[in-house]
Amino acid sequence: MSRFTVHDLAATIDARAASGGEASYTRKLLDKGAEHCAKKLGEEAVETVIAAVENDRDHLIGESADLLFHLLVLLKSRGVTLEEVEAALGQRQNMSGLEEKASRKRD
Numbered sequence: 001m002s003r004f005t006v007h008d009l010a011a012t013i014d015a016r017a018a019s020g021g022e023a024s025y026t027r028k029l030l031d032k033g034a035e036h037c038a039k040k041l042g043e044e045a046v047e048t049v050i051a052a053v054e055n056d057r058d059h060l061i062g063e064s065a066d067l068l069f070h071l072l073v074l075l076k077s078r079g080v081t082l083e084e085v086e087a088a089l090g091q092r093q094n095m096s097g098l099e100e101k102a103s104r105k106r107d
């Protein structure tokens with residue numbers, strides 16, 4: 001069996017956005033709009049931070065999964081693709097984080 005990836009999850013979210021029904025949580029989130037999706041992402045981020053601070057490994061993994069799911073739904077709600085985010089990361093590939101930070105200040 002091939003490994004499940006974030007791309008597989010993004011494809012499921014695309015499918016639910018196109019035709020998800022009453023039973024779809026993704027559809028429910030998208031129907032409530034981008035602001036609601038952003039609020040949910042914020043909640044999941046806080047829960048992830050708490051799990052990390054408490055050094056609760058299993059909880060951190062679970063909350064990180066929730067966080068990634070909600071980030072993908074938020075991106076979908078604003079028409080941004082995972083590939084576009086990957087491209088942004090790719091552009092930073094040969095630059096250190098500190099260089100990247102300095103380049104933002106010059107913009």
Ligand SMILES: N=c1c2ncn([C@@H]3O[C@H](COP(=O)(O)OP(=O)(O)OP(=O)(O)O)[C@@H](O)[C@H]3O)c2ncn1[C@@H]1O[C@H](COP(=O)(O)O)[C@@H](O)[C@H]1O
Binds near residue numbers: 016024025066
């Ligand atoms: N990965 C996830 C995933 N991670 C977290 N969640 C849901 O995120 C919610 C977060 O819990 P909360 O307590 O914060 O929210 P809640 O109180 O249940 O919901 P709200 O009423 O507050 O919105 C839970 O209901 C989780 O089930 C997810 N729901 C769906 N997926 C994936 O998305 C796919 C499509 O799901 P559906 O759209 O439901 O078919 C599924 O096959 C899964 O693979």
